[in-house]
Amino acid sequence: MAQAREHSAVKIRKLNQFFSFGYSVAVLHRARRGDSKEFLIESAESCREGLVEEGFRVSLRVFEKTVGVSIESIKKGKEKEITEHQARDLSDNVEKVVLTINAELEDIPAFSVAEKRYDFRKLFEEIPKLFKSNAFKKLPELARFDFSEAGKCILFERSTASAFHALRATEAVLGAFHVKLIGPVPDKSTWGSLETALKNHTPAVDLAITGQIEHIRKRFRNKTQHPDLRFDIDEAQDLLNVCIDLCNRLSDEL
Numbered sequence: 001m002a003q004a005r006e007h008s009a010v011k012i013r014k015l016n017q018f019f020s021f022g023y024s025v026a027v028l029h030r031a032r033r034g035d036s037k038e039f040l041i042e043s044a045e046s047c048r049e050g051l052v053e054e055g056f057r058v059s060l061r062v063f064e065k066t067v068g069v070s071i072e073s074i075k076k077g078k079e080k081e082i083t084e085h086q087a088r089d090l091s092d093n094v095e096k097v098v099l100t101i102n103a104e105l106e107d108i109p110a111f112s113v114a115e116k117r118y119d120f121r122k123l124f125e126e127i128p129k130l131f132k133s134n135a136f137k138k139l140p141e142l143a144r145f146d147f148s149e150a151g152k153c154i155l156f157e158r159s160t161a162s163a164f165h166a167l168r169a170t171e172a173v174l175g176a177f178h179v180k181l182i183g184p185v186p187d188k189s190t191w192g193s194l195e196t197a198l199k200n201h202t203p204a205v206d207l208a209i210t211g212q213i214e215h216i217r218k219r220f221r222n223k224t225q226h227p228d229l230r231f232d233i234d235e236a237q238d239l240l241n242v243c244i245d246l247c248n249r250l251s252d253e254l
Contacts, residue, residue: 021047024047037082044067114157127151138251143172145169146172151240159231163224167239178198
């Protein structure tokens with residue numbers, strides 16, 4: 001069965017983008033006689049780009065039918081500065097756009113996230129950068145997916161969900177390591193059975209690796225078997241860190 005590929009609908013926007021967009025709207029809204037025609041035309045284009053970028057579909061249509069018409073009229077003039085009539089017409093039309101933007105904003109939520117140990121960009125969309133060079137791409141597809149999800153869950157403080165994703169990702173890497181070192185993974189294998197197989201293998205697996213596998217099981221993995229227990233944000237970040245470290249080591253053999 002083909003695995004579905006999921007794409008996040010959540011977008012990151014820097015606050016300076018909104019500042020720049022709002023400034024362009026304000027410039028047009030406060031248009032006065034004698035203002036530079038060229039500057040207003042540039043501001044209108046910046047405003048239009050902002051509406052497109054932020055997905056204000058209704059406001060964009062209103063903009064094109066109002067401010068867009070005013071700007072086209074201004075472009076036709078030979079003067080370098082706008083007249084009193086042009087300024088009033090532009091300002092009135094921008095007011096219509098502002099009202100529409102405010103109405104659309106009622107249905108557009110925004111979120112701010114608390115600082116985490118990792119940079120928010122890496123948690124949201126650059127998880128491979130938390131791994132050593134070339135390690136992430138060696139991991140099984142499911143592991144790559146789950147580590148990416150674990151990062152997003154930490155960012156939005158879904159700590160227990162992050163733990164499940166990080167552990168499932170690591171278990172998938174353990175399975176791949178087992179295949180490479182020993183052979184196919186038996187049906188209904190568990191973290192514990194994989195750990196035991198690696199400990200009993202000859203030649204012996206590096207004790208630093210098997211010790212870390214055991215540590216993750218005792219410190220974190222067993223906790224997920226109890227439905228009444230939950231991970232806090234610090235535990236989730238501790239777990240992600242140790243799982244990444246282990247997978248970095250295992251990736252050398254994948």
